[in-house]
Amino acid sequence: DVHPVLNDLTAILKIFYHGNIVQEPLLSRYLTDILTEFLLFSPEGGSQRAYADMAERTITYINEHFSRDVSISELAALAGLSQYHFIRTFKKETGFTPHEYLVNTRLATARYLLKNTRLPVKDICFNTGFSCESVFCSAFKKHQGMTPAQYRALAQ
Secondary structure: OOOHHHHHHHHHHHHHHHOOOOOOHHHHHHHHHHHHHHOOOOOOOHHHHHHHHHHHHHHHHHHHHHHOOOHHHHHHHHHHHOOOHHHHHHHHHHHHOHHHHHHHHHHHHHHHHHHHHOHHHHHHHHOOOOOOOHHHHHHHHHHHHHOOHHHHHHOO
């Protein structure tokens, strides 16, 4: 694809132009892809592009596997880097540590599920890869400023 950003912007425009129901995960994916393309564009090329490609592959992997236990050592091995170098490089390329990106992905999915399903909070916790309900609720409250139940009540 020659112009992935233009294709994503066109897809977003069509959703709103045709008055389609906005599917938050799809819209989020389009926006993430657009912002990732901007982040990863590097006029220097070379090794910079290799790091950008690594970050893009890692982001894709996290987005596909966030619901299970994903370790930093697993991601570093996937990138072919030491854990220390991987964390530093990923943060430089994305603005987030791999752990921060993983937690943000899990919480974005949890927000969507809280808003659009009637799944119990406990099920959402485990479906989004958190190890237990207390860890999930603490992370959710830290990032959202409210509990999952309070978020669901406001979203209704």
